[in-house]
Amino acid sequence: MRAITTAWGLSREPFAQDIPVKDLFPLPGLASFIDRFDYAVQNGLATVITGEVGSGKSTSLRAAAARFHPSQHRVISLVATSGSLMELLRQICIALGDLPMSNSIAKMVTLVRSLLVDIASKKQVPVLLIDEAHLLRLDVFAQLHTIAQADFDSRTLIPIVLSGQINLIDKLLFHTSKPFASRIVGRSHMEALQRDDMANYLAHHVSIAGGTKPLFGADAVTAIHQSSGGLLRRAGHLAKGALLAAAAEGCPIATAEHVRIASTEIM
Ligand SMILES: Nc1ncnc2c1ncn2[C@@H]1O[C@H](COP(=O)(O)OP(=O)(O)OP(=O)(O)O)[C@@H](O)[C@H]1O
Ligand SMILES: [Mg+2]
Structure with missing residues (x-):
């Protein structure tokens, strides 16, 4: 070329x-996505960005996350797979530098939570970004909230930002996804x-x-x-x-x- x-x-x-993020074009939907992203992170909630293939979702996610300083936020950036919840838990552990040894979901959820508590104890806010989230299976959405909640739902361990194609919304509207979907506070759509x-x-x-x-x-x-x-x-x-x-x-x-x-x- x-x-x-x-x-x-x-x-x-x-x-x-x-x-580079500083050179990105100010797409019409970018500023409002960043507002929703910040609101979700500040309140320990979840937010979603959808759009057609190649509409700028991943780049907008990168732009939003790049504003965080590593001393204050620990961004865990994953690309979804069509695997099980165990797969997702392993991805999170690996991203946090821990080699997951257990085959038990319960142990893995406990491990992920303790890793998140460790981050919080260093006065950092962990933030989970999942790109291509439309690939996640319904059974993963049904359990996703369990990673984020602690102490009988009295506090949130990690805000979650999902990015994906429009069928992500269909998966979130499915009745078994409700516990997670009810924690979503902002929906952004990257328009053509x-x-x-x-x-x-x-x-x-x-x-x-x-x-x-x-x-x-x-x-x-x-x-x-x-x-x-x-x-x-x-x-x-x-x-x-x-x-x-x-x-x-x-x-x-x-x-x-x-x-x-x-x-x-x-x-
Ligand atoms: N704000 C922006 N300024 C300049 N270029 C951009 C911007 N956002 C996206 N692009 C360009 O558009 C292309 C597609 O963007 P991106 O990969 O973020 O789309 P996507 O919606 O995540 O696509 P997919 O559905 O395939 O995952 C990128 O190669 C990038 O160069
Ligand atoms: Mg993308």
Whole structure:
């Protein structure tokens, strides 16, 4: 992909996945998600962020968590699996640097709780982030609250933030998930971008890659918006593909035709 940076005089790869948090585009839903995230963490509750594939959920989670200082918060960041509760408990233990030895759920829940109490005793707030949470099984949701509660529900050991596709909500609405779902206080949904926001989003990515002039014509922006449905990952792939196609033709700006060519290369 060096062809893009060279052809367009950029200092770094545009539309990268690993953009530093300070350089993120202020997506319309990002600030309100961060408010809900903070509220849930401050109150020891749970919150949920949903969105279509590639709408910016994981990046928003990263942005929210990056504001915490490690001396005050211990962020446990997991990617969900379709495994059992035992699997999740093991993931938490490993993330906390403890090698889980037991095959008993009861012992593992006790171990996780004692690890969380240890963190609290160091005046840190543990925060559990579970990305791809739509993959969790219903039987895991049915028991998830047991990790977080202590002393007959008189205090919360850890706030929980779930991120996932929209079917996560269906799983949370299932009757066996109610004990956990009742602890959710905020629901955020990452909406697809509107046409004008998409224009700003593309220009933002060009600018943080060191671009100083517009690289996409208005017709290209509309084509990227329509073909991506306003979703960020797809928009990024189309934008990069269009820049490559335009560079191959020696065009000074990417057009809708270049976006069309790019769209034949992605799924
Ligand atoms: N605030 C932002 N500013 C700039 N780029 C962003 C922002 N949020 C997301 N992106 C870009 O959009 C792409 C998709 O974002 P992300 O991976 O967070 O989506 P997702 O909703 O978690 O996707 P999936 O459903 O596949 O897990 C990322 O590669 C990232 O570069
Ligand atoms: Mg993601």
